[in-house]
Amino acid sequence: MEQTLLQARALIESTVSLHRRRPDPGPAAAHTDVAVLGEAVADLVLGARHSVCLAITGKDAFGRIARESLAMLDSGPVVRLLCAPEVADGSLCQLTRTPGARFEVRVSEAELRDIVVVDGAAALVRATAGNAKGQATQVNDPAAVRALELLFAGAWSRGRKLDDHLALSHRLRSELTRRILERLRDGYTDDAAARDLNVSLRTYRRHVAEIMRELGANSRFQAGVRAVELGLLSE
Structure with missing residues (x-):
């Protein structure tokens, strides 16, 4: 493409x-x-x-x-x-x-x-x-x-x-969600992603858990697949 x-x-x-x-x-x-x-x-x-x-x-x-x-x-x-x-x-x-x-x-x-x-x-x-x-x-x-x-x-x-x-919540359409999904896609560790986003490790993991719940995903891999399907992430 x-x-x-x-x-x-x-x-x-x-x-x-x-x-x-x-x-x-x-x-x-x-x-x-x-x-x-x-x-x-x-x-x-x-x-x-x-x-x-x-x-x-x-x-x-x-x-x-x-x-x-x-x-x-x-x-x-x-x-x-x-x-x-x-x-x-x-x-x-x-x-x-x-x-x-x-x-x-x-x-x-x-x-x-x-x-x-x-x-x-x-x-x-x-x-x-x-x-x-x-x-x-x-x-x-x-x-x-x-x-x-x-x-x-x-x-x-x-x-x-x-x-x-239209079914996506405001949380999933936020800039922070996009940045977190990009780091999950790129294989960042939680520590590295939290430092890169300038948030605490606890806060980062809380955001990841909330995103997975919003996406109805049971794993980070599944969350990534769902994010691509919804156009939140490029492949």
């Missing part, structure tokens, strides 16, 4: 470089401002025939427009919605229960970018840095779209299902 993502990034970079060398980039590299962003997202989503891959990072205009567009889909394409933890809520469950629709929602802890990829043929990428935050780039170049689709697939494979995310 890591090699695939590296190849995908290289493909995107080469495609961008190719577009920069062209005297006229044409509509494939056209920027979409906030005023027409809604129309662009809706046109892509509602025009999909086979698949929609969508990543949402916040509850701003892009996220609202994307969700409204998805709600208008009655049936047809397979929809994969990947969202940041702060976006995940019970309202997304309604999308998955739309009659005739084929929705799946996952939550990712990784850094995401707002993106729509439709039918593996067209994409819209939201800019996130500097003054371009309110802009998006529409991409029609087949190689670039395929690369974006591969990057989305990589993030999707590491995400956890929405139902699993």
